[in-house]
Amino acid sequence: ATTNLDTLHAALTDIETITDPNQVAKLSQDYHTFSPVLVPKLAGKVGDIVVRPANEAEVIKVAATCAKLRIPITVRGAGTGNYGQCVPMHGGVILDMTKMQEILWVKPGVARVQAGVKLATLDKKAKGSGWEMRMAPSTYRTATIGGFIAGGSGGIGSIQYGLLGDRGNLLALRVVTLEDEPRAIELRGDDVQKVNHAWGINGIITEVEIPLGSAYPWAEVIVTFDNFMTAAKFGQSLGNADGMIKKIISIFASPIPQYFSALQQYIPDSTHAALLMIAEPSLELLPGLVQQYGGQITYQKPAQEAGKGLNLAEFTWNHTTLHARSVDTSITYLQSIFPADKGLELVEELYDYFGEEVMMHLEFIRVNGRVVPAALQLVRYTTETRLNEIIHYHEAKGVFIANPHTYIIEDGGRKVIDPEQLKFKEMVDPYGLMNPGKSKVLEFKVN
Numbered sequence: 001a002t003t004n005l006d007t008l009h010a011a012l013t014d015i016e017t018i019t020d021p022n023q024v025a026k027l028s029q030d031y032h033t034f035s036p037v038l039v040p041k042l043a044g045k046v047g048d049i050v051v052r053p054a055n056e057a058e059v060i061k062v063a064a065t066c067a068k069l070r071i072p073i074t075v076r077g078a079g080t081g082n083y084g085q086c087v088p089m090h091g092g093v094i095l096d097m098t099k100m101q102e103i104l105w106v107k108p109g110v111a112r113v114q115a116g117v118k119l120a121t122l123d124k125k126a127k128g129s130g131w132e133m134r135m136a137p138s139t140y141r142t143a144t145i146g147g148f149i150a151g152g153s154g155g156i157g158s159i160q161y162g163l164l165g166d167r168g169n170l171l172a173l174r175v176v177t178l179e180d181e182p183r184a185i186e187l188r189g190d191d192v193q194k195v196n197h198a199w200g201i202n203g204i205i206t207e208v209e210i211p212l213g214s215a216y217p218w219a220e221v222i223v224t225f226d227n228f229m230t231a232a233k234f235g236q237s238l239g240n241a242d243g244m245i246k247k248i249i250s251i252f253a254s255p256i257p258q259y260f261s262a263l264q265q266y267i268p269d270s271t272h273a274a275l276l277m278i279a280e281p282s283l284e285l286l287p288g289l290v291q292q293y294g295g296q297i298t299y300q301k302p303a304q305e306a307g308k309g310l311n312l313a314e315f316t317w318n319h320t321t322l323h324a325r326s327v328d329t330s331i332t333y334l335q336s337i338f339p340a341d342k343g344l345e346l347v348e349e350l351y352d353y354f355g356e357e358v359m360m361h362l363e364f365i366r367v368n369g370r371v372v373p374a375a376l377q378l379v380r381y382t383t384e385t386r387l388n389e390i391i392h393y394h395e396a397k398g399v400f401i402a403n404p405h406t407y408i409i410e411d412g413g414r415k416v417i418d419p420e421q422l423k424f425k426e427m428v429d430p431y432g433l434m435n436p437g438k439s440k441v442l443e444f445k446v447n
């Protein structure tokens with residue numbers, strides 16, 4: 001293998017590489033550390049070399065060299081993924097895409113960018129012409145668009161637009177293959193699903209065409225409640241109010257808000273909280289709805305102060321887990337979607353059943369035209385067996401769990417092997433070199 005790597009290094013002299021072992025080890029990591037189950041399983045997994053292509057021609061050159069020498073490639077954006085998606089299981093090349101940062105164009109309602117563009121950068125650029133990202137993970141400040149598409153699922157904005165995998169939320173992708181003679185293939189329409197959320201095993205995304213949403217002035221609001229289920233019902237009701245435009249409806253059962261030290265003065269002990277982002281034209285309607293559910297508005301920041309002081313978005317989605325873990329590292333989490341017909345009933349049943357072992361953190365999202373509670377519950381972790389019991393209990397009740405404690409793609413959110421993705425995989429990665437070890441069906445064919 002060493003000679004192969006030397007050959008690789010020699011072939012890539014005009015492309016930036018990193019071989020310093022400390023740097024390579026750092027760039028082999030992601031945020032799977034949120035999972036006590038994944039940490040021991042991924043310990044010590046490092047790449048051999050980091051390669052940083054500046055453009056698609058360089059990506060093709062790296063791909064051709066790796067295909068010829070049968071060296072695995074693990075693609076990396078910002079490395080903020082939570083499932084060890086960009087931790088290399090079999091060494092090889094870490095392909096760092098962060099130099100490919102060009103915003104190719106922004107038109108009304110759509111943008112085309114290179115894969116390494118940061119979500120916040122695209123958002124800012126689009127806002128200049130009245131548009132913004134439809135949805136973004138709470139890591140938007142650092143995460144790349146290629147990493148979001150290959151490894152993420154939705155986030156801030158999903159209450160309005162649904163998830164990334166929903167038809168229409170991704171318009172086109174350009175991917176480089178790992179064939180003997182690598183090509184760049186453009187996928188449009190439903191074909192984008194061949195690569196969407198494929199964890200970099202189905203080609204290297206070099207460009208993305210993504211639809212945008214209207215850029216509203218977003219106000220940030222905290223509402224507190226004495227009763228958790230009242231807070232949850234308020235969230236559902238605000239979600240259902242189609243005329244009120246919102247970007248985040250996050251509901252936290254006590255004691256979760258106590259992990260948000262910066263918000264302490266707005267959330268009294270033992271109360272439950274809603275963190276909201278609402279379009280300013282809809283704000284006038286909010287106090288009436290809050291009153292109907294017996295809540296208290298304790299904090300409100302106008303859109304014109306966005307970017308100053310507190311940023312409520314960075315307490316929602318998986319940032320909630322980040323804040324909780326900064327206080328208590330034994331805390332981990334689940335990712336759930338409750339069924340549309342009996343969502344809140346099940347939320348209540350599971351809230352009562354698990355008590356503080358599984359603390360409720362709801363994120364309302366739109367699924368197939370209906371607003372449902374999704375959740376990133378915080379779990380007080382004891383053992384892997386107990387964690388699996390908790391997961392199975394939810395599933396038996398009809399809650400969908402995208403298990404964040406596995407690095408096997410089919411065992412996470414996907415559940416089944418998508419035959420279209422598989423067919424595409426066989427074509428673009430004939431030697432099984434792309435992020436090997438992450439899929440059940442396709443094992444690394446060399447060694």
Ligand code: FAD
Nearest residue numbers: 077078079080081085137144146147151152153155200205
């Ligand atoms: P990486 O972690 O670098 O990569 C993710 C996956 O994509 C890997 O499998 C990698 O191989 C692949 N990949 C990266 N670039 C390419 C490319 N160009 N071509 C092919 N494959 C590629 N996720 C959400 O969906 N919603 C959230 O709200 C959310 N909140 C988070 C909060 C915290 C605190 C943390 C730590 C994570 C959160 N995440 C969330 C997960 C993650 O931050 C996002 O999914 C993010 O968009 C990933 O982007 P990245 O550039 O860091 O990708």
